[in-house]
Amino acid sequence: MATQHDNALTRALAGLPGPLPPSGVIHVAVPHPGRFTIVGNHLAQHTELSLTAIGIGVHIQSLPTGSEVGIKALASRFTEGETRIAAALRELEAHGYLSRTRVRLANGRLVTRTVFCNQPGAALRGGMVAAPVPLVAPAAVPAPAPEPLVAPAAVPVVAAPAPSPSPSPEPTPVPEESHPPVRVPSRTAPKAARRPLPRPRELTPELRQTASAILAGLRSHAKELVLSEDDVEALVPGVAAWLERDAHPDTIRHALTTELPQPPKHPAKIVKHRLTVLLPPPLPGAQELAPVRRTLVIPLQNCDGCDRAFRATAPGHCRGCRNEPTATAA
Numbered sequence: 568m569a570t571q572h573d574n575a576l577t578r579a580l581a582g583l584p585g586p587l588p589p590s591g592v593i594h595v596a597v598p599h600p601g602r603f604t605i606v607g608n609h610l611a612q613h614t615e616l617s618l619t620a621i622g623i624g625v626h627i628q629s630l631p632t633g634s635e636v637g638i639k640a641l642a643s644r645f646t647e648g649e650t651r652i653a654a655a656l657r658e659l660e661a662h663g664y665l666s667r668t669r670v671r672l673a674n675g676r677l678v679t680r681t682v683f684c685n686q687p688g689a690a691l692r693g694g695m696v697a698a699p700v701p702l703v704a705p706a707a708v709p710a711p712a713p714e715p716l717v718a719p720a721a722v723p724v725v726a727a728p729a730p731s732p733s734p735s736p737e738p739t740p741v742p743e744e745s746h747p748p749v750r751v752p753s754r755t756a757p758k759a760a761r762r763p764l765p766r767p768r769e770l771t772p773e774l775r776q777t778a779s780a781i782l783a784g785l786r787s788h789a790k791e792l793v794l795s796e797d798d799v800e801a802l803v804p805g806v807a808a809w810l811e812r813d814a815h816p817d818t819i820r821h822a823l824t825t826e827l828p829q830p831p832k833h834p835a836k837i838v839k840h841r842l843t844v845l846l847p848p849p850l851p852g853a854q855e856l857a858p859v860r861r862t863l864v865i866p867l868q869n870c871d872g873c874d875r876a877f878r879a880t881a882p883g884h885c886r887g888c889r890n891e892p893t894a895t896a897a
Contacts, residue, residue, distance in 0.1 A: 604629040607686060616662065619647060620655035624664055627683050636681055663687030762843050764801075765808035778806035781816055785838070789824040791831045798835040805842035812849045 580587065580595070587593060606625050613621060623645075627636050638656065642649045659665035666682040767774060782799045785792040794802070809819050822845050823838055831837055865878040872888035 605685075609686070609688075610664065613662070616658050617655060619651055620658040623652065623655045624659050624683075627659075627665075628685055636683075637679075659683075764805045764839055764843055765846050766804040767807040767811040770804060770807050774807040774810055775803055777810055777816070778803045781806050781819055782838070785820065785823060788820055789827060791827055791829075792824060792834045792838065794835055794838070798838075802835065802838055802842065805839065808846065809842070812847055814847055 576595075580593065583593075583595075604625075606628060610616075610624050610628075611621060616624070623641065626641075630636065638649050638653050641647075641652045645652070647655075656665060656667075660667065664684055664687055666680075666684070668680050668682075669677055670680045671677055779799055782794055782802055785794065806819060810816075823841050827837065865880060867876050868879045868882050869876055870885035870888055871882065872884050872891075875885050875887070877885040
């Protein structure tokens with residue numbers, strides 16, 4: 568079967584100047600009356616960019632200013648997935664065609680500012696030309712000239728009809744903001760001062776040696792708590808304060824190594840915080856543990872002789888009955 572030929576294409580090829588090449592592409596250049604984009608060969612024939620990056624670069628260059636060119640917007644437009652589109656955008660960004668920066672607007676909102684440069688080399692040399700539509704902000708619009716004042720025409724005044732009596736008076740409108748505004752504390756409010764590291768009444772050599780050994784051995788119980796020599800020297804008074812309050816070394820290790828945050832970024836700060844916040848109170852002495860003195864209450868008893876009530880520790884006779892034989896004998 569013979570190959571089909573287009574008569575219009577044949578006539579267009581016949582009108583080309585010079586002999587046709589035996590192989591390869593043949594360009595038929597028809598002038599565009601509108602809707603065209605000028606793309607440099609440095610982008611269309613880039614030797615290091617992938618075909619996806621070149622295609623996306625040409626597509627972005629053809630879009631008007633303000634168009635969405637994010638990964639999701641391009642993925643919804645083309646068949647390539649988000650992974651390939653993201654890789655292509657990174658290629659354009661690495662070769663200077665694309666620039667993505669985070670900027671904060673006047674209302675405090677963070678947005679991504681995307682700028683595409685059709686000639687990265689010329690932009691670096693200072694040859695950048697202003698685009699037809701500004702990329703950052705629209706130009707200031709001049710204020711319109713004030714219109715001349717015209718005296719208004721006389722409007723006839725028509726007397727309004729008297730309002731008809733309503734059956735019930737309308738309620739008085741209540742203002743919307745009846746409560747005083749709530750004051751929000753400032754973000755720059757001063758923070759509460761941190762508590763200092765506890766210190767013993769007297770840092771004896773025995774306390775210093777034991778505290779240093781406890782701090783240096785913390786990494787044996789928790790591999791995250793690796794302290795330097797300066798950290799150990801600075802934290803020795805805190806551990807000594809615990810030892811002075813009769814805290815056992817195992818109790819101190821358990822308080823400093825249990826339920827550590829993962830990963831601990833600052834081991835020395837964690838140990839200092841726990842030594843300060845979890846400091847136990849001093850053990851009570853003998854005076855604090857002394858029994859409370861109570862008043863002795865003598866119960867009431869009924870006299871065996873006269874049946875009167877009297878206070879005594881055991882049943883018996885009251886004082887009158889006990890003194891009655893003595894009075895009789897006298």
